[in-house]
Amino acid sequence: MSHEQQLQHALKEFQPITDAIGDVRLREEIVRLLTAEILARLALAEIDLEPYEQPDYEQPEIDMWEGLAQSVRSGLVSLLELKSTLFKFAPATEEPAASEDDIMFDLVENAPRVERLRDSLGEQVDAWLEATIEAVGAAKPDKTTVQQRNEVLDAIGPLAGIILTEINRFGTRLRNPNVVGDRWNLLADLQEFKGKFSKLLGAMRFGLLKPFTDLSEDALLKEYRTERETAQLLRRGVVGLTRDVTTLVDAHKRGNTEERRFIVEELLVRLMRFSRSEPFAVLRAPDKKVLIEFRKNLALNVGTSRERPRVIDELLEGFGKFLEVLGDINRREVLVRHDQTVVNDLRSRLIVIEEVMELDMGSALKLLVELRAHATPLYGRESMLDDWLNSATEPSDREDLRAITTWLKRGLQRVKL
Numbered sequence: 001m002s003h004e005q006q007l008q009h010a011l012k013e014f015q016p017i018t019d020a021i022g023d024v025r026l027r028e029e030i031v032r033l034l035t036a037e038i039l040a041r042l043a044l045a046e047i048d049l050e051p052y053e054q055p056d057y058e059q060p061e062i063d064m065w066e067g068l069a070q071s072v073r074s075g076l077v078s079l080l081e082l083k084s085t086l087f088k089f090a091p092a093t094e095e096p097a098a099s100e101d102d103i104m105f106d107l108v109e110n111a112p113r114v115e116r117l118r119d120s121l122g123e124q125v126d127a128w129l130e131a132t133i134e135a136v137g138a139a140k141p142d143k144t145t146v147q148q149r150n151e152v153l154d155a156i157g158p159l160a161g162i163i164l165t166e167i168n169r170f171g172t173r174l175r176n177p178n179v180v181g182d183r184w185n186l187l188a189d190l191q192e193f194k195g196k197f198s199k200l201l202g203a204m205r206f207g208l209l210k211p212f213t214d215l216s217e218d219a220l221l222k223e224y225r226t227e228r229e230t231a232q233l234l235r236r237g238v239v240g241l242t243r244d245v246t247t248l249v250d251a252h253k254r255g256n257t258e259e260r261r262f263i264v265e266e267l268l269v270r271l272m273r274f275s276r277s278e279p280f281a282v283l284r285a286p287d288k289k290v291l292i293e294f295r296k297n298l299a300l301n302v303g304t305s306r307e308r309p310r311v312i313d314e315l316l317e318g319f320g321k322f323l324e325v326l327g328d329i330n331r332r333e334v335l336v337r338h339d340q341t342v343v344n345d346l347r348s349r350l351i352v353i354e355e356v357m358e359l360d361m362g363s364a365l366k367l368l369v370e371l372r373a374h375a376t377p378l379y380g381r382e383s384m385l386d387d388w389l390n391s392a393t394e395p396s397d398r399e400d401l402r403a404i405t406t407w408l409k410r411g412l413q414r415v416k417l
Contacts, residue, residue, distance in 0.1 A: 003042050010038045017213045023145040029089055030152070033208055036082040041201050043078035044194050046071045049187060053275075053288055064183055072174075072190065079167055079197060086160040090153050123334060125162070126226045129203050148211050155207030159200060166196055188285035195282075199224070228334045230282050235329050235380035237279020242323045244270045249316050257309075264302050264312060271295045287326065294319045330381060339381055340417050346375055347412055350405055357401050364401060365394070371408075384411030 001009075011018075014034060021027035048071070052064050170193050179185045202224035209220055225233075245267065252263045271291070274280055280288065298315055301308045329335065349371045357364035372389065379389055388408060395401040 003039065006042055007035065007038050011035065014209065017209050017215070021148070021212055023148070026145055026149055030208055030212075033085055033089060033156075034205070036078075036085040037201055037204055037208070040075075040078040040082045040197070043071075043075040044197055044201075047075055047190060047194055049190055049194070050281075052183070052187060053285075053292070065181075065186060068186075068190065072193075075193075075197075076167065076171070079163065083160065083164055083167065086156065086163065090157045090160050123227050125159075125199055125203050126228075129206065129221075129224070129226075143211075151211035152208060155210065156204055159204050159207065163197075163200055166200070184285050184289045187288075191285050228338050231329060231332055231335050232377055232379075234279050234282050235335065237274065237277060238323070238326045238329060239380035239386065241270070241274050241279075242327065245319065245323060249320065252316065260309070260312075261302060264298060268295065268299055268302075271298075290322050294322070335381075336417050339378055339415070342374065342378055343412055343415050343417070346371060346378075346408070349374065350408055350412075353401075354405055357398055357405075361398055361401070368395070368401065368404070375408075378415075382411050382415045384408075384414060 011031070011034065018027055018031055018034070021030060047068065049068075052068075170189070173179050173189050179189055202221060206217070206220045206224070209215075210217075213220070248263050248267045248270070252260050252267075255263055272295070275291070275295070280291075283291070294315060298312065301311045301315070330339075349367065353364050353367045353371065356367060375385060376389060378385055380386065384407065388404070388411070395404055
């Protein structure tokens with residue numbers, strides 16, 4: 001399906017909302033903004049990094065940049081067009097410091113060190129989105145055109161400045177030969193570039209459409225992922241991978257020669273599956289590099305040489321330390337804040353379950369099902385809670401339920417925040 005066909009399909013999806021905008025001029029402005037947002041999203045989707053993140057990719061860095069340069073430039077062009085459309089609707093108080101040609105095509109000059117994406121930008125957009133949800137009221141027949149226009153201005157106005165800042169910042173990074181000339185530096189920056197703007201575009205779409213529809217936030221934000229949700233996705237993936245690797249490494253230490261080779265081959269399969277998963281997609285490029293190089297080196301050393309078992313042991317030990325570093329994701333502030341709230345809520349729910357189960361076992365079991373749903377976002381925080389979440393068994397009587405609540409209370413006591 002061509003970009004034009006995808007654009008028309010997306011516009012048709014939102015046509016019931018835009019058609020409900022009574023003022024013709026405002027409707028045309030919203031459709032123009034929505035069109036620019038959709039085209040920018042489609043252009044970003046064309047920047048396909050996955051083939052270059054896999055262990056079988058061996059081409060030189062310059063070939064990789066030549067393969068990506070056109071789609072990156074197209075993405076920048078679409079974002080600059082979106083910026084222009086935004087500023088026509090919500091004029092900026094300051095003109096950009098650099099010209100668009102400088103931003104896109106000057107790839108030779110030296111530039112400052114690469115500035116990595118930090119949680120603060122994502123959390124800034126998340127906070128803006130929460131404020132917009134609170135500020136933008138549901139669609140009402142008696143809203144005037146001025147009120148509707150002001151709601152959209154308030155909703156997307158701040159995003160225009162953020163988008164311009166990030167375009168300039170990315171253009172600066174592309175002028176750094178250390179970025180363009182190094183595969184993993186380039187992948188890291190392109191990954192951050194796509195992640196930032198996918199998030200910004202998702203927030204923008206919400207701000208454009210919410211003043212005109214009664215659709216829920218979930219319906220409008222189905223392609224938007226908060227920093228907390230991303231961190232939880234990564235934590236689940238890292239914990240699952242760590243459990244797999246730990247189990248296999250322990251078996252490898254105890255096994256004979258034939259068993260060890262089978263275990264290493266199984267580990268390679270698990271790593272391959274992880275490299276195709278959603279958590280791998282949100283890993284930062286330097287972490288992907290470590291995982292991919294470990295997988296390649298492990299595969300190269302599955303053989304008959306007498307020295308290879310020692311090399312494999314060293315590789316496994318080093319990778320175990322790397323997984324410990326990845327486990328530090330639990331220190332991220334966005335997870336600590338969320339998990340503290342959930343832990344307090346679970347403790348309160350356990351008290352209620354213990355009181356109810358003495359009177360009505362059926363109601364207590366229903367409350368336990370609800371507790372499991374509320375505990376799921378904590379997966380990866382504490383192993384005792386993870387064991388319970390992974391368990392498929394349900395309590396058959398009051399004693400079983402009492403044992404589970406005791407186990408969960410102990411697990412919650414062990415949570416370190």
